Amino acid sequence: MLISLSKVFDVPVNVLLEQNLHIENELEIKELSLRLEAINVYLAQKEKSRKKRYQKLLILLCVLVVLIFGFLVYFNSPYLEWDYANPERAVLGVGYHVFEWLFVRIAPVILICAIVEIIVLKKALKS
Template sequence: MLNENIKKLRKSKGLSQEELAIKLNVVRQTVSKWENGLSVPDSGMLIALADELDTSVSILLGETVMEPMTDDLKSISEKLEVINLQLAKRSRVKVKTIRWIFTSLCAFIVLVFIVLAAIQSSYLRWDYNNPEFAVAGTILHGFEFIFVRLAPLAFIASVIGIVITYKKR
């Protein structure tokens, strides 16, 4: 809701992300992250943002409030805390997904190596006078040739990726 409100109010004022960023003394990428929901402004920046967009913080956060609240900063900080918790949860899910992809890649590489070891390049003994066997054998040999050289690099990169996703941030 916050990200949509920032974008809508910025556009209604006829400001580009760059112009708004200059007025708030931040970089354009920061405004872009706010509008895409990748981060949220802190409470002080939220107040400055509301001032630049000629609105109240409550409207930025999606509330329609008739009278001003005395604990405005407290409610803002509580809402920001909820938003930050949601962003942190989304980040954890992303890291778990990436870790699962790396683990699956490692398992796939090991499985293919086991299969290649089991067939022991038996296609090399085929009768290559038959065009179908010649094409299939050439494809299998090309795959094995490239896989055996590139798979160890991909395996090492995946293991490093798994280790990095387990590091504390």
Template sequence: MLSDNIKRIRKSKGLSQEELAIKLNVVRQTVSKWENGLSVPDSDMLITLADELDTSVNVLLGETVTESMTDDLKVISKKLEVINLQLAKRNMVKIKTIRLILIALCAFIVLVFIALTIMQSSYLRWNYNNPELAVAGTILHGFEFVFVRLAPLVFIASVIGIAITYKKR
């Protein structure tokens, strides 16, 4: 039913699949798949699609809404409330995941700094006449050189990111 409604409303608006795809920032094949029932748009895209076609999501989904019946409006508002709660939960999960990644990155940076402090660049006292030690020492020195210069910037950016994820919305 969704596929037929998308096609019917698109044609009634005088839009080609290509024109609708451009408005939605998708490829024409995506619109074709929707209209042939091979796939369906996700919830965000469904809302955008309804806006572009100047209709409601309910009409796209094949539900008829009569404004005279308050029971129907209550049912629709409950459905929208459930959808909004699901979207809010999805956003919170994304924010928590990003926050955990940033916290882990900060912990990793601190641990590497501790390890480098404990090592005290001991590789500089190695016998560099041995080619294997020379390669290993050069790699360690290069890593330490780059890490000590970039890690503080990454750490500060991560802390700012963590603070932003805790900000009330």
């Protein structure tokens, strides 16, 4: 990670670590390489945990979309049988219908995108 950062910014790694590089013996080189390796491992673990957390959120989103869709199918548009003479019920019926109409059109796109991203993240976590 540090090496890629140094390449992106065109800066040596020792500048990123805020150290002057005056290595006199091999022991200092080994110590510095161990420190760099520890930092690199820490950053890699942090990135991996971030990807896992993002993947879990996407799985939760998929479950939520499926549950809402199941809820809408189970209740089968109850607003169709309501008496719209009552203004409060009319507003509620229109709101329910708008939510249902938008959800049925947007949810498949959200679900497909989330599933694709889960697959991409799973492949990235394996490598």
